Amino acid sequence: MQYWLMKSEPDVYSIDDLQRDGEEIWDGVRNYQARNFLRTMESGDLAFFYHSNTKPPGVVGLIEIAAANVVDPTQFDPQSKYYDPKSTPDGPRWQTVTVRYGETFPQAIPLSTLRDTFSPEELQVVKRGNRLSVMPVPPEVAERLLAMGRQQA
Template sequence: MAYWLMKTEPDAFSLQDLQRRGQEPWDGIRNYQARNFLRSMQTGDEVFIYHSRVPAPGIVGTAEVVCAAYPDPTQFDPQSKYYDPASHPDRPRWDLVEVAYRRTFAQGIALDTLRTIPEFSDSPLIRKGNRLSILPITSSQWQYILQYAG
């Protein structure tokens, strides 16, 4: 099992949206490194959901990968904002995984707090300029956040 962090902007799709739907394809990823992380995810991997572009960005809850990577159909749809004319069904460039809601934390764990936690000192999450929407999380980071969240 592996651990991940997936960033989302709550005005586009929030943890509460995932909770209402139960399960959802995590589509629209258009960064090669983030795509490669998606491709390495397996069913059963656990995920922190991180809300970005909010006054206090941070980890707000958890989800689980319930379907491993497969081609993201939005890349082939000219009506989709995620359409990629360079992608072809025989050679898809972009993948998605499906995630299921697991838990909402009573209180989010803000990025400012994460910066003070020694387990995150080497995490790309706290580095200035990091814009990746998907990041690996270590087992010790996962356990620490679960304990911190109560």
């Protein structure tokens, strides 16, 4: 099993939205490095849900990869802001995953705490200027993050 961190702006799609929906496609990723990470995910992997572009940003819960190697349908929709005219159904450029709600932590783990706890080499989200929306999390860091999220109850 692999661990990941996946960012979303809570006013676009929050962990509360995912809890309500149960499962949802993680669409709209248009960064090649993030897409390549999505391509390596497998069903059963776990991801930390990170609320970005909010005050304070931070890890708010845990989600599971429910389905891997899903073609992102927004790339074919001319009405979508994620439309890619170079992508075709026979040659899609953007793959993603379907995620399933896992749990919401009692308290978010704010970015400031993450920076105090982890180095940029341990957790990429604490690196200044990191804009990736999807990134791997090493297992030993994931275990610490999970313990931090659950102990705040």
